[in-house]
Amino acid sequence: MATLQVSVNLASKGTISATINVPKIRVSHVSIPQLPFRGLVEELDNRNNQTVDKTTLIKEDAYYSSSIGTNIFTAHSINNNSDPLVISKLHSIMEAIADRVEMHKNIGVQRDNWNHLLLTSVNAITLAAATMTGIAAISTTLEPVVALKVSSTLLYLAATAILVVMNKIQPSQLAEEQRNAARLFKQLHGEIETKLALCKPTINDVNEAMDRVLALDRAYPLPLLGVMLEKFPQIVEPAVWWPKGNQRQIEGLGEKVKGNGWDTKLEEEMREIVEVLQRKDIPEYLRLSEKALNFNRFLAISGPLLTGIAALGSAFVGNTNGVWAEILGVMGGALASVVNTLEHGGQVGMVFEMYRGNAGFFKLMKETIESNIREKDTEKRENGELLKMKVALQLGRSLSELKHIAVLSSENKASKIEEFASKLF
Template sequence: MATLQDLSIFCVKGSSQLHRFKGYSIRATSNVHETQGNPLSLPSCQTGGLAEDLDTSNTGCATPITTQVRKHSYCKISTDCSSTKQCAKLSNQLMVAKLHVIMEAVADRVEKHNNIGAQRDNWNHLLLTSINAITLTAATMAGMAAISGAPVVALRLSSTILYLAATGMLVVINKIQPSQLAEEQRYAARLFKQLHGQIKSTLSLHQNLTIFTVNEAMEKALALDRAYPLPLLGKMLEKFPKIVEPALWWPKQSHERVDIEELGGRKVGNGWSRRLEEEMREIAGIIERKDVADYLRLSEKALKVNKFLAIFGPVLTGIGALGSALVGTSHGVWAIMLGVIAGGLASVVNTLEHGGQVGMVFEMYRSNAGFFRLMEETIESNLNEKDVERRENGEVFEMKVALQLGRSLSELQHLVDPSRNGVAPVEFASKLF
């Protein structure tokens, strides 16, 4: 749970008291219903039907503080700080508490996506094995029904039922694409872990936190929830989209486009120079023209193959069911061929689609395209920020881009050198994928 250090506030109905805790003076006024215990009062915090326990036992405080926010309570705090510095410190502690709440939610998302991803991966293996076994058994029964003296009706009926069951199961599994679902959860778990690490770094490196930092972390978490939903019904991502687009799992980054003054190679502040700005613009262009475009092209190919196999599999099992139903009639020879051959081909198609995890391949390509699109937008967002001091440090940012592309700093600079001489680079920006 979130922790609040150096803060002890008790709300009492109809009274106003001044409490001192570790050098801070805080005036608490409250208007609450009668409750048992001492409810926690936060600045203009109102809760309804929510009970929270905040334990600071892991924060290094000598005395743990446990408080409860009671039902239908309404507490207000007016701070009477002796200095602006003390007020800023109290505000910073509140931001730290909020970031800890987001961190715990993100850690829970990681666990959920890992568990559900493993479950859906099991679906893929179990359903693949079961459907293939059912299909091959139906084909064998259809062949046996053609043998003279065998109980034709029983075998024919059993084969038809098994084929119909396999057809229904294939329609469902081809609709939900368990291998693609498992890849979505694996990717989401990795991104939530990354977000958890970013929040942890923010807490350890930044002394003065603001509400904008908290809102940014919250928006990133919610954007990931929208990009990789956990439920199947109603919120599942479209497995066969009409238009293939990169996966988007981040809030939109928008900055007004600005023209940066021509300053040659001289430092413009915060680790940025005109040379570095030009280099980053060239890299963003290469990523858009080559890496993003290439993975979108591969995604479209994987989608077409997956769509063909998803349609062809149930069609073959349906043909097998028709053939097995006609065994023993005047269409005996053709019925046997349809009942046996269609079943064998359906098993092959099912194995290619789900054993080869074509849906997972499509999602992997789509997510890779999203990764490069995010890099492109991050570079443009930094370059379009008018205030250089509000950008990420230029030298650190350059190193981050180089590592994400699997290049050293010298290789990154070499990547854009040919374009300065009027020759377009032929290699991709990334060496990782």
Template sequence: MAILQAPRSTWYSLGSSSTRRCTRINITATINLPRNQVSPHDLSIPKIIASRVLVEEFEMRTGHTTLPTPGSEKNYDHDSIINLDNSKRRSPNNPPDAMVIAKLYAIMDSVADRVEMHKNIGAQRDNWNLLLLTSINGITLTAATLAGLAATINASGPPLLALKISSTILYLAATGMLAVMNKIQPSQLAEEQRNSARLFKQLHQEIQTTLAVRDPTATDVSDAMEKVLALDRAYPLPLLGAMLEKFPKAVEPTLWWPPKRQRQVGKLGEETDGNGWDGKLEGEMREIARILKRKDVAEYLKLSKKALKVSGILAISGPLLTAVGALGSAFVGTIHGTPAVMFAVIGGALASVVNTMEHGGQVGMVFEMYRSTAGLFRLTQETIESNINERDVEGRENGEVLKLKVALQLGRSLTELENLAAASSRNYKQAVDQDLASKLFWQIIY
């Protein structure tokens, strides 16, 4: 056993340049050494040295950096430790604006409330879809049954008249309810609220992250406000007067973000390296944005148009069939009795099938899903282009972080993203025609 005594003159200091605290440390270590293998004279305890720059950065970014290993402090300098904008660092000598923080917390509270509202209203509208579908199908089939029973009564009189009137009333009620249901598309309304709740959650998390990692500014407050208002416009809560058009003439991606600010475009040949960016990464991101625009956004808009066309056909067919059933049931027992019964019974059966296909299959929800997916790719495309157009690399988002976000957004690894960009740059037309940028939503198409 060997007992080693550290030098009594060992000191360390922690603190900022204005406040320092010195402590004398006596270190005593007891080490069990195998005999005849290691000599106590061969052991030494390195000095505890903390670089002044490292200490200051550690205090400002507590929990985000680690102290250097002993003996490695000579490899560090102020620029290689962390590259932060001085205005964004947390520093006790430069406290954040309390009013800015208060405003951001107020926006967070409002966003959290919107999340709950959209979740509750989404669940309500999903129940509408189920209850209306079941009720209308029940009414339609009951009307068809009454029309068939009326046809079995040979003699005219109160029984026949009662069955005919009841069948006609039920058909007319089903026609009116189905017309309203097809107009508002409850399954599509529920999908809108699910999307909005998810996006408001993302915004809530973004604000939390901003407050956690750096001092917020007035720009952060205005950006958060713009995002909240953009989401309110994209996914309105009320039905009357503010409901989104369920059968638009022109299909466009859903836009839930504020317009991107104009970037400062520099001169050609200007240096664009730094902040995680270089010429290779910029070329890759440009190719990815091009594929997103030409392939992914266009593909999902095409699917949206197909879903909208199917939804429109079914929305017209359902009320039309129930109206035909009502007309047929009104003429049961007359000189046109045989064709009238056929129209009343078969029309009701077909109306139930069409209604089930449209609302049970939630065609409106599928249309909204495709349109919002196209919006997601449009947002990714605009984010890439906005950063590329900014020639001041310090004003961009960090290149490596942006690349990671885009890869995750598209369901690809970083290597797959690079290979896709390389294939596009070699043979642009072939790459775009054969492959989508996103792998995350392929299952929805194929």
């Protein structure tokens, strides 16, 4: 006990003394437990005072990622047997993927703006030149005729140069490439998150993720000079954005089921789906791609050709006895505006890239199924039930509809079935 003595001196009544006993307060050492490190995006939630398993912590963490653009709910599992270096490498790859998503989104918007702005500008230039040519044709004095002729000829030449560049790079097709790349990088980001949540990742997973990132970079390059995709290829082939020998698997889904979800019936069903994809879907979208490419090639040649002819006609307005120069100068510009609107306003290049990408999508599905069937050890395959569900969702069908297509294909080997495997596209 500590004693506190208080004295009060009153002039008239003397001194009053009081004693107050105050207990001593002992301050002991306060220890603050340190929070264990759980990764780059995890926090330890102690609000419910729940016991955490010593070997595995699975925590759902909702966060907003500005680079991905949506709220992503991730589940990460931390296993004491996991290699921390592998986890760190996968997180680094995810950060690089998120950055690529943002880059492709921004550049895709930029190139879509190129298409609209350049189309508007070149049509305005072409119609202005055609109007000047028409005015020069009805002018009676020499001075205005010369000024209008020179101006219209220069405008036509400028429109021709702009069209040559536009038709070479195909801004609408470039924008579609960047949209596809952003979507596929998002998909890869989600697959790595799933692998971190459900599996014990290894260095093979890191190598696979690196290969897929680099394959996407090659399939959808960001620069224009030197590495731009050929916009008018001689042979139309499906788009390929995955490394060779691709076989995506998800391991560690709990206890192993005998046969890993595979049986003879499922194998036969998957073989029939592959056959339908090979016979119907892939050739159909390659055929549509070739039609879009040929139409786009025709328009790409016609636009600059018409503006060049119009420039030639406008230069000879008033210098010939006939009216052919005036007709070429005015009609050439009008037709060029129509052709440019069809090509770039209709985004024919984007349509070609969309069909080519769809053919690549079916080719990837075909190779994924085949790679699983070729693997003799069913335990090393992707789970059969999971693969069947993924194929059904990607084709826009239910499981019963997927089975119906396989049965229909097997029963009509001689006569080709008319129904496609996919209902999504």
